[in-house]
Amino acid sequence: MVFPTTKKQEEQLKRIxxxxxRIKNKLLVMSGKGGVGKTSVAVNLALALSSKGKSTGILDIDIHGPNVPKMLGIEGTVLYACEDGIEPVRINRSLKAVSIALLTKDQDQPIIWRGPLKTALIKQFLGDVNWGDLDYLIIDAPPGTGDEPLSVCQLLPNLTGAIIVTTPQEVAILDSRKSVMFAQKLNTPVIGIIENMSGFRCPKCGTEIYLFGKDGGQKAAEELNIPFLGRIPMDPEIVKYEDRGKPFIIEREKTEAAKAFFQIVERIQERLENE
Ligand SMILES: Nc1ncnc2c1ncn2[C@@H]1O[C@H](COP(=O)(O)OP(=O)(O)O)[C@@H](O)[C@H]1O
Ligand SMILES: [Mg+2]
Incomplete structure (x- = not known):
């Protein structure tokens, strides 16, 4: 990779x-803690929006753990670069995706990079991908408040906002408070908190079991004075569909979890499209 000179840097910022x-809404999905369902939320949010006819892009900037291609069933696909930029992978008529995992065929090689290289790659993804005109760009970040979300917030002064994903448990909420503070410090609006993995309904008796506690995300949202976007229950089918690269929200739209997802998407749309 060639490091840009100042003039080149300026040109790159202009391209970004x-x-x-050309993208109406740019949303950063983040969380304080790993494994809370950020990528699941980002992928299902993108699938739901595209199923409603919104032209959508999903950008995976989780450089060390890029899971978007697996969940979308495009593992092994390699991004195509032409003279005027990088072509995103088409998932369906209204959904396009880009991930670092699509730069090489070897999915098992870990990426060992430090901050400046990560920032350089994110700049390329923002400035050189031919997304075209989009209604939504969903950016899936790694956990925490490191180089990747920081680069996005700094490079996109007109970022629409951040969506914070948490589980209902204390430790995840403590971390999501940090994400909220991070966004506020960088003047990034917080669109709201999504509480994921909030309760599991026993398939045999129908009793709801709160594996990670109850209502924590909602309480955190109230305490931090930010919108609560809704809760998504645990559903083992989400894991199954994601592992197979199949669109859970589309193929299992009648499940409680898919309905919850769609409700959250509606709340996000109401907030962003009516403004
Ligand atoms: N609501 C849910 N019910 C069941 N499994 C879930 C749910 N949300 C996410 N998962 C699973 O939990 C794991 C972590 O989710 P992932 O989206 O990769 O989290 P993150 O991006 O925050 O690390 C994945 O195996 C995913 O399939
Ligand atoms: Mg992830």
Whole structure:
């Protein structure tokens, strides 16, 4: 990779602003803690929006653990670069995806990079991908408040906002408070908190079991004075569909979890499209 000179840097920032000005809503999905369901939320949110006819892109900037291609069933696909930029992978008529995992065929090689390289790659993804005109770009970040979400918030002054994913348990909420503070410090609006893995309904007796506690995300949202977007229950089918790269929210739209997802998507749309 060639490090840009100052003039090149300026040109790159101009390209980022041009490309991003063609995207109406740019949303960063983040969380304080890993494994809370960020990528699941990002992928299902993108699938839901595209199923409603919204032209959508999903950008995976989780450099050390890029899971978007697996969940979308495009593992092994390699991004195509032409003279005027990088072509995103088409998932369906209204959904396109880009991930670092699509740069090489070897999915098992860990990426060992430090901050400046990560920032350089994110700049390329924002400035050189031919997304075209989009209604939504969903950006899936790694956990925490490191280089990746920081680069996005700094490079996109007109980022629409951050969506924070948490489980209902204390430790996840403690971490999501940090995500909220991080967004606020960077002047990124917080669209709201999604509580994931909130309760599991026993398939035999129908009793709801609260594996990770109850209502924690909602309480955190109230305490931090930010919107609560809703809760998604645990559903083993989510794991099954994601492992197979099949669109859970589309193929299992009648499940409680898919309905919960769609409700959250509606709340997000109401907030962003009516403004
Ligand atoms: N609501 C849910 N019910 C059941 N499993 C879930 C749910 N949300 C996420 N998962 C599973 O939990 C694991 C972690 O989710 P993932 O989206 O990769 O989290 P993160 O991106 O925050 O690390 C994955 O195996 C995923 O399939
Ligand atoms: Mg993830």
């Amino acid at each position: 602003s041009e490309k991003m000005s």
